[in-house]
Amino acid sequence: xxxxxxxxxxxxxxxxxxxxxxxxxxxxxxxxxxxxxxxxxxxxxxxxxxxxxxxxxxxxxxxxxxxxxxxxxxxxxxxxxxxxxxxxxxxxxxxxxxxxxxxxxxxxxxxxxxxxxxxxxxxxxxxxxxxxxxxxxxxxxxxxxxxxxxxxxxxxxxxxxxxxxxxxxxxxxxxxxxxxxxxxxxxxxxxxxxxxxxxxxxxxxxxxxxxxxxxxxxxxxxxxxxxxxxxxxxxxxxxxxxxxxxxxxxxxxxxxxxxxxxxxxxxxxxxxxxxxxxxxxxxxxxxxxxxxxxxxxxxxxxxxxxxxxxxxxxxxxxxxxxxxxxxxx
Amino acid sequence: xxxxxxxxxxxxxxxxxxxxxxxxxxxxxxxxxxxxxxxxxxxxxxxxxxxxxxxxxxxxxxxxxxxxxxxxxxxxxxxxxxxxxxxxxxxxxxxxxxxxxxxxxxxxxxxxxxxxxxxxxxxxxxxxxxxxxxxxxxxxxxxxxxxxxxxxxxxxxxxxxxxxxxxxxxxxxxxxxxxxxxxxxxxxxxxxxxxxxxxxxxxxxxxxxxxxxxxxxxxxxxxxxxxxxxxxxxxxxxxxxxxxxxxxxxxxxxxxxxxxxxxxxxxxxxxxxxxxxxxxxxxxxxxxxxxxxxxxxxxxxxxxxxxxxxxxxxxxxxxxxxxxxxxxx
Ligand SMILES: Nc1ncnc2c1ncn2[C@@H]1O[C@H](COP(=O)(O)OP(=O)(O)OP(=O)(O)O)[C@@H](O)[C@H]1O
Ligand SMILES: Nc1ncnc2c1ncn2[C@@H]1O[C@H](COP(=O)(O)OP(=O)(O)OP(=O)(O)O)[C@@H](O)[C@H]1O
Ligand code: SF4
Ligand code: SF4
Ligand SMILES: [Mg+2]
Ligand SMILES: [Mg+2]
Numbered sequence: 001x002x003x004x005x006x007x008x009x010x011x012x013x014x015x016x017x018x019x020x021x022x023x024x025x026x027x028x029x030x031x032x033x034x035x036x037x038x039x040x041x042x043x044x045x046x047x048x049x050x051x052x053x054x055x056x057x058x059x060x061x062x063x064x065x066x067x068x069x070x071x072x073x074x075x076x077x078x079x080x081x082x083x084x085x086x087x088x089x090x091x092x093x094x095x096x097x098x099x100x101x102x103x104x105x106x107x108x109x110x111x112x113x114x115x116x117x118x119x120x121x122x123x124x125x126x127x128x129x130x131x132x133x134x135x136x137x138x139x140x141x142x143x144x145x146x147x148x149x150x151x152x153x154x155x156x157x158x159x160x161x162x163x164x165x166x167x168x169x170x171x172x173x174x175x176x177x178x179x180x181x182x183x184x185x186x187x188x189x190x191x192x193x194x195x196x197x198x199x200x201x202x203x204x205x206x207x208x209x210x211x212x213x214x215x216x217x218x219x220x221x222x223x224x225x226x227x228x229x230x231x232x233x234x235x236x237x238x239x240x241x242x243x244x245x246x247x248x249x250x251x252x253x254x255x256x257x258x259x260x261x262x263x264x265x266x267x268x269x270x271x272x273x274x275x276x277x278x279x280x281x282x283x284x285x286x287x288x289x290x291x292x293x294x295x296x297x298x299x300x301x302x303x304x305x306x307x308x309x310x311x312x313x314x315x316x317x318x319x320x321x322x323x324x325x326x327x328x329x
Numbered sequence: 330x331x332x333x334x335x336x337x338x339x340x341x342x343x344x345x346x347x348x349x350x351x352x353x354x355x356x357x358x359x360x361x362x363x364x365x366x367x368x369x370x371x372x373x374x375x376x377x378x379x380x381x382x383x384x385x386x387x388x389x390x391x392x393x394x395x396x397x398x399x400x401x402x403x404x405x406x407x408x409x410x411x412x413x414x415x416x417x418x419x420x421x422x423x424x425x426x427x428x429x430x431x432x433x434x435x436x437x438x439x440x441x442x443x444x445x446x447x448x449x450x451x452x453x454x455x456x457x458x459x460x461x462x463x464x465x466x467x468x469x470x471x472x473x474x475x476x477x478x479x480x481x482x483x484x485x486x487x488x489x490x491x492x493x494x495x496x497x498x499x500x501x502x503x504x505x506x507x508x509x510x511x512x513x514x515x516x517x518x519x520x521x522x523x524x525x526x527x528x529x530x531x532x533x534x535x536x537x538x539x540x541x542x543x544x545x546x547x548x549x550x551x552x553x554x555x556x557x558x559x560x561x562x563x564x565x566x567x568x569x570x571x572x573x574x575x576x577x578x579x580x581x582x583x584x585x586x587x588x589x590x591x592x593x594x595x596x597x598x599x600x601x602x603x604x605x606x607x608x609x610x611x612x613x614x615x616x617x618x619x620x621x622x623x624x625x626x627x628x629x630x631x632x633x634x635x636x637x638x639x640x641x642x643x644x645x646x647x648x649x650x651x652x653x654x655x656x657x658x
Contacts, residue, residue: 052516052517052519159605161605189371189372189543189606190371190543190584190587191371191583191584191587191601191602192601192602194599194600194601194602195601195602195603197599198598198599201598216516216517218517219546219589219590220589222589222591223593223599243594256518257517257518258591259521260517260520261517261546262520262521262524262546262547262549263546263549263550263590263591264546264573264585264588264590265549265590266549266550266569267570267573267574268549268592269549269550270550272550274521274525276518276521276525277518277522279472280486280488280489280519
């Protein structure tokens with residue numbers, strides 16, 4: 001493979017949310033939403049980010065964009081640490097990193113027309129004005145497969161899939177390089193999901209975009225991603241090329257997660273053996289000592305409660321955080 | 330095996346400001362003893378309304394069952410009084426809803442709510458119902474069930490609440506359990522737990538299940554037979570293997586094609602179904618899928634096809650065209 005250029009480099013990123021219990025209690029408790037993660041995203045690739053509800057996927061995305069400021073750690077975008085930038089300098093850089101949200105309705109201002117919604121970032125960043133802006137909005141509408149004649153309509157006049165297209169058009173308004181897609185299709189019907197995924201793929205090819213694609217639908221993540229990272233309780237437990245991750249997962253959590261996904265094929269389902277995990281995900285306020293997965297792991301040994309497993313490269317390009325990676329690979 | 334439930338020509342409408350919504354347009358199917366019937370289709374196609382119509386659970390007004398018959402134990406459910414239906418609901422036919430949080434009373438303990446159906450339907454004393462509730466909570470895998478009887482719903486996780494809902498649905502050992510997307514809000518590892526549990530209980534208790542979902546993966550591993558719904562109609566019905574191996578209706582083909590598969594090693598562009606689901610504001614005199622159908626012929630525009638038998642035994646489809654040949658049957 002040719003030398004890959006790193007577009008985004010996340011280093012030792014933490015994001016904790018303090019919990020305010022009583023008005024006067026000086027509680028030190030906090031949600032360990034993102035608890036020390038490191039990864040890179042290469043120029044032009046799609047990195048999938050999967051994991052169960054509450055494991056920190058959205059927080060990761062938002063912290064990359066500096067919508068949440070990190071508790072500690074760095075987010076290098078084109079070599080510059082966004083976590084260290086402020087004000088105008090941050091705004092200038094941030095236009096190249098955009099986000100698409102899960103709920104295509106809640107994320108669009110109901111009192112603005114489609115034209116205003118897509119034009120807004122151009123206003124803020126002073127890129128296009130007046131007639132030029134109008135032309136650019138029409139261009140974007142066409143690009144995402146919406147009729148430019150809809151420019152004066154309001155979000156409620158569109159279907160879910162169309163609203164998600166508006167969200168995509170707005171994210172594209174400033175010619176971004178990286179788009180964080182936070183569950184962009186979860187709220188859509190199956191028949192509409194494929195439309196949006198195909199659109200994202202087409203745009204990537206046309207515009208050379210890079211995606212961080214967050215989702216809990218593991219089949220869709222596999223479809224759209226080049227590499228996939230698996231999160232559990234605030235940390236990344238495994239990261240690899242998507243074919244390798246799905247065919248030969250190393251981490252016991254990844255194995256269980258993949259075995260839980262139902263196949264749309266009764267002939268395969270008939271003979272499938274599942275790894276059924278016991279119990280629930282522990283609270284991110286007091287994550288388990290050592291390995292976070294040990295309370296549900298069938299391979300757990302004493303060391304797993306005592307020492308945090310290192311997130312290391314077990315096979316070329318294949319990272320996992322488990323004390324027994326070498327035995328399990 | 331004999332038919333437990335026979336539904337014929339069920340039609341349900343809602344009066345709304347925009348006009349009459351034709352939610353269910355003549356649905357007929359049989360459910361055999363011990364059979365698991367899957368009902369799939371996208372949002373708004375009438376899955377929930379068709380089942381709730383059978384049990385007198387749709388709001389009247391605006392809703393109204395305008396036609397049909399539903400034979401169960403020699404009686405027509407649609408003709409029973411509310412009082413008579415109350416004896417059947419929760420006892421002989423029970424329902425597990427999609428959203429366990431809104432189906433619970435937040436101020437009553439888990440124990441009280443689990444015991445309630447048994448107390449009502451079996452005239453049981455408090456102590457007896459309580460004991461039975463513990464037994465069923467244990468059966469669905471609530472650890473320390475006895476100690477947790479006095480907990481409130483908010484003290485349970487989403488997966489545990491869904492288990493309690495299932496315990497409530499099972500406590501009277503019904504002949505039919507209607508499960509309306511009981512795992513849609515859950516993570517895939519918890520979903521796998523619940524589905525394994527349902528399979529086990531089904532085999533132990535011998536009940537029939539109607540499982541409503543939009544997830545073709547879940548149905549593949551669970552159902553014996555599947556009804557595919559579109560626009561208030563059943564457009565295809567077949568034994569599960571026959572449906573996935575030889576899908577006949579263009580909508581079913583589209584749905585299966587729009588799903589990425591975890592076992593695909595090379596990239597395949599997803600098939601998307603263009604256009605939008607119908608508004609249901611009229612009862613069509615044409616094929617309801619016609620506006621989105623790639624196979625449509627002239628006839629589809631003026632005549633709505635009925636279910637008729639194709640391809641092997643027990644496989645029915647409502648379509649004028651054989652998608653394999655592209656020609657009319
Ligand atoms: N603004 C906030 N304040 C306090 N806690 C938060 C905040 N945002 C997220 N959290 C907590 O941080 C943890 C991670 O949340 P996050 O939304 O990142 O999860 P997620 O992986 O995106 O989950 P989902 O799949 O449900 O979207 C959760 O425990 C959540 O409750
Ligand atoms: N109370 C109501 N008033 C008016 N219309 C209703 C009402 N309840 C349902 N409908 C309409 O009836 C149709 C069928 O709805 P139904 O709830 O059966 O869909 P569904 O297939 O269960 O969808 P979902 O997957 O979203 O649960 C929809 O078009 C819906 O808008
Ligand atoms: S470190 Fe131990 S507990 Fe953690 S995943 Fe590996 S074997 Fe399981
Ligand atoms: S009847 Fe015609 S329009 Fe309807 S699904 Fe068949 S081919 Fe398509
Ligand atoms: Mg999220
Ligand atoms: Mg429903």
